[in-house]
Amino acid sequence: MLFHVKMTVKLPVDMDPQVAARLKADEKELAQRLQREGKWRHLWRIAGHYANFSVFDVDSVEALHDTLMLLPLFPYMDIEVTGLCRHPSSIHEDDR
Template sequence: MLFHVKMTVNLPLDMDPTKAAKLKADEKQLAQRLQQEGTWRHLWRIAGHYANYSVFDVVSVEELHDTLLQLPLFPYMDIEIEGLCRHPSSIHSDDR
């Protein structure tokens, strides 16, 4: 199942910079691993915002939920999720 996910990060302004840097580094490492595994299929930064648009490829809504909960920045995120399905007018033979 494909899901379009918008993640907006809201780190507290008074967060210790060392803690913030560690969270960001851990987030990057996990995001890259999930991309390599094919779970996090696409990742785009939203210009001018500390936010991204992503496409996740998971078996179920529960798997998406569990994946998002693993993200180190999850406690500081506002997340919007939309399910995706193939459009009949698409010229592509697959969803990649």
């Protein structure tokens, strides 16, 4: 199942910079692993924001929820999820 996910990160302004740096490094490591596994299919930064648009390819809504909960920055995110399906007018057989 494909999901379009918008993640907006809102770190506390008084967060220790070393804690923030560690969270960001851990987030990057996990995000790249999930991309290599094919679960996090696309990842785009939203210009001018500490946010991204992503496409996840997971087995279920529950699998998406569990994956998002693993993200080190999850406690500091506002997340919007939209389920996706292929459009009948698309000329592409695959969206990879």
